[in-house]
Amino acid sequence: MKLLLDSSSSLLFSLLLAQLPVFTSGSPVPQRRTTEMDKLSNQTKNLLKLTQELLKDHAFEADVEPHRFRSLPEMSNRSANDLNNLELKPTLSQLHSDLKLYEHHFEWLNRVSKKHHHPAVPKLVEMIREIKSLISLLHRQMKFVKVETPRLTPVAPSLPPHLPYHFDVLQSSHELLQHFKLFCDWAYRAFISLKPKVTATAVQ
């Protein structure tokens, strides 16, 4: 009887072992190795999607001419041509400081929205978390390609500690999200353009 028990246990074990390759090779699509640059572009696309969702929740019918934030990264001087000639290190560095600026603005927006009990607060918290995650990914990538992270962070622009009216919160939120949406669109394209350059740097 003991012999039977031992043999059944070993049979069970060997069967489980036999299944291991089946489980590992059972994926129908061959997995492509996700690079850090893929993670960066995917995370940027997530943020773009999140921004578009937040904008859909807004009550603004028309697109307003932006005027409130002068301290946001300059987007209006970027053309399609620039994307064809990006240099790896300065672009990563620029994107890093741009993201830090957006993080600062969204944290401010979150604070003033909380005071007005704005319903978008949970999504803003999520947005800030995702921005932080992107910054951290970018930081890692910058270390990988040996780009110095600026030790002295630029002086954060001063923003009003509170906004008097709920409408002001809405308008600021709309403007900031519109701006960030364009930034994400550009940043995503920048990351996918830079991907081959990172591979080349890694080979060197």
Add this chain to the structure above:
Amino acid sequence: MPGLLSSPVCLTVVWFLSWSLRPSCAQIWTNEVSDVQFGRLGSNVTLTCGKSNIRTPAVWHLNRSSALPWHKVRSDGALVLLQVNHSAQGNYSCSDSQGLLLHSINLRLGHPPGLLSISCQVPNHAHVRCSWVEPVKTFLPAKYNASFRGTGQEWTPCVVNVARKHCDVDHPAFWSSMHTLRITETNGLGSETTFIQFQLHKLLKPDPPQSVSVMGIEGYPMRLNVSWDYPSSWPRLPAFPLIFQIRYQPLGSAYWSEINSEGTTVIICDALAGHLHQVQVRARDEVNPETQWSEWSPVLPVWPWSVSTTPDPEEEDFFPFSTKPETSTAESHNVVPEDGGNLGLVILLVLFSVVILTTVFSFIFAVWVRQKRRNHVTKQELTSMVKMKSMPI
């Protein structure tokens, strides 16, 4: 005398005289025909008989005819045309009572410019073309001046094609939050400036995919191979990926099936065997879903592969079913026909099922054996306990 005439000095004098007289003749000619005056349709138009203060009554002609539209002649010789319409347009001349031409005017009638109706096309991130139409026809030649700018940017020229009424901007600041186009139309009766504001990314609409081709796959009566190219106006660069949508239906069906793809080829696997299909492809910027889909490429008819290679023309007429086919929106990345792979997968699945079943049965068997053994042990213990109890102390 001939020698005198042919002398260089004489020739120079003759040339100088002819040169100095030429412009004055042209001026007179110009005065006769090219003084253009613009008038507003439906209003009263006054034509003056030049600057001359004529004493005798002026005589007016229109296109050398004395028949004039509804008018009156003022005492100073000016002609006042009342509530003019198109028939009042033409060459007017005024002369004195002796028939000496005093002045001539070309009268052109129309309307001052109004606000333009402008629409812009953005076929890629590096080019904008804005076209316009006049909601009210002015009937007069016009000049256009167009400028374009992104938020906070300087105005840059939008290069105008007057004949086609459009203007082009190359390499605009695409990622600006708002863009403004300003077009000033000027004609003989005034000028008007029209402003239009828009967001370029919302107008981004690629041209339809090019070189679309569809064919059946030999040995596979339910498959179609569709391939296409990026539109030539779209840059083939990593920064600007496109997503494509392929739609297909058996001829006569009311419903389309759809597949999305990021590549430039796709295999349709659920074509209706033996039926003529129609296939179209369209494109959109892959990054920003707020942009627009291109127009569909022209309809391409295709027969799936069948054993008899020449399709029966009788079959071409109609799709015989009216049921809605299953719509597929699955992402597809360059699907490759792999029936061998499918067979392998089936075998693998069967083997896997056998292995799982064996495992389950083995496990059940092991548990059963263990339980039986435990029962046996318990029974033995009980027997020994009973035995011990029955033993005399």
